[in-house]
């Protein structure tokens with residue numbers, strides 16, 4: 139049987155899997171079986187709340203008149219943040235392909251992505267989200283999902299979506315190095331007949347592995363970092379985020395790189411009604427990017443450049459001697475105005491509340507260590523004065539607290555603490571998204587991988603907005619590579 143007659147199996151229905159499947163089907167008419175172990179589409183991708191990066195996009199050039207950003211500048215920011223880990227060629231590709239990735243979402247799917255923010259570690263505003271009600275991850279995932287469902291109605295032979303289906307094994311012919319089939323376990327079938335154990339074989343010669351990270355797997359985090367501290371932190375990740383893809387690939391001889399590089403996000407919301415919960419809502423980085431500041435609940439003072447890279451902000455929180463490592467996030471009314479849809483959601487979840495400077499001071503200065511209310515107000519005035527150098531060298535001070543700050547000034551506040559957020563390490567791939575072993579040879583013909591399951595794209599620290607981007611860049615690249623191998 140020729141390879142092109144069997145469908146491509148795409149595993150994982152986050153943005154990486156959706157991008158690969160969409161590109162295979164819409165651009166090349168190559169049939170796809172999409173396998174997802176959860177009972178719904180979207181993985182962690184659906185949660186993404188800050189946006190997706192791109193340079194020289196319509197939005198940068200036309201809406202914001204940013205003409206001094208390009209792939210080289212973005213690549214340099216990424217390289218700097220990677221601290222010499224990872225694979226520079228993949229980073230270069232990430233930056234280079236960002237323009238066409240944003241264009242693909244805007245032109246082929248009418249996703250607006252018309253607003254920008256500047257997140258930590260970026261030297262320009264390049265993280266895109268849409269005006270309108272939907273947060274970026276949900277908007278992008280649901281749009282691609284609807285598109286696939288529409289295709290399924292008209293051309294069912296092109297797409298088969300199997301939910302509740304877990305990839306449990308990949309059979310590779312040891313001589314020809316061809317993929318022969320994959321085994322899929324039904325995650326719902328508790329009454330499986332003894333003969334099959336609910337396991338089904340799907341025949342294929344081409345597999346795109348897009349199973350995401352391992353941020354929810356505390357044992358695995360301990361195993362790769364040997365850090366009890368990290369393995370006990372709460373997380374923003376969904377419970378499906380267990381690293382099964384990385385483990386399967388390692389068994390097949392793939393190299394896993396930078397596995398000990400775990401991104402702790404500085405700002406997970408502490409729910410005042412459930413402080414110890416292991417899963418926490420993310421306080422989107424855009425909250426700081428769009429103007430939020432962090433203050434210590436001990437003395438009411440800022441302690442860090444809130445827009446430094448995630449690892450530095452996290453370290454600052456751990457080093458500031460905050461009880462339970464909890465800091466206070468303070469937003470101006472202007473931040474609320476530009477991010478109202480998201481902030482309303484946080485208010486609805488009781489993670490952010492509207493208050494005034496005076497009320498806030500009274501509520502938190504219980505031990506009398508904040509000094510006078512005037513001192514707290516002076517800090518906000520100094521921070522908001524953009525003609526002076528910021529105390530912590532914060533460069534972007536948009537939407538600050540204004541020039542007439544007093545006890546009645548409205549602010550929005552929440553409590554935050556660092557959380558396990560993203561796993562930089564994973565399966566080694568090349569620029570064609572092919573899976574490699576430690577000699578940089580192909581592990582099998584037709585074996586591709588994209589998204590958070592892979593390693594090397596970010597090195598030691600992922601910049602905000604670069605994960606959705608890697609899903610689109612390498613997911614579509616896997617499809618392009620597959621199509622050219624058939625040609």
Ligand SMILES: Cc1cc2nc3c(=O)[nH]c(=O)nc-3n(C[C@H](O)[C@H](O)[C@H](O)COP(=O)(O)OP(=O)(O)OC[C@H]3O[C@@H](n4cnc5c(N)ncnc54)[C@H](O)[C@@H]3O)c2cc1C
Nearest residue numbers: 150152154181182183186188189305350589590603605606
């Ligand atoms: C709260 C939150 C906010 C974020 N915000 C942003 C942001 O604003 N910008 C940004 O760039 N990034 C953001 N990220 C990171 C980003 O969302 C993810 O890293 C990225 O979407 C990962 O996409 P993925 O397709 O690789 O994996 P996922 O979206 O996690 O999808 C993987 C899928 O594979 C499935 N799967 C796993 N194992 C198996 C198996 N054995 N068999 C079958 N299926 C399997 C899972 O169930 C899951 O559905 C955020 C992450 C979180 C948690």
Ligand SMILES: *[C@@H]1O[C@H](CO)[C@@H](O)[C@H](O)[C@H]1NC(C)=O
Nearest residue numbers: 519520523524525526540541
């Ligand atoms: C901002 O700082 C400058 C320089 O210190 C000062 O002259 C100016 O009055 C300040 N503006 C406000 C609104 O405080």
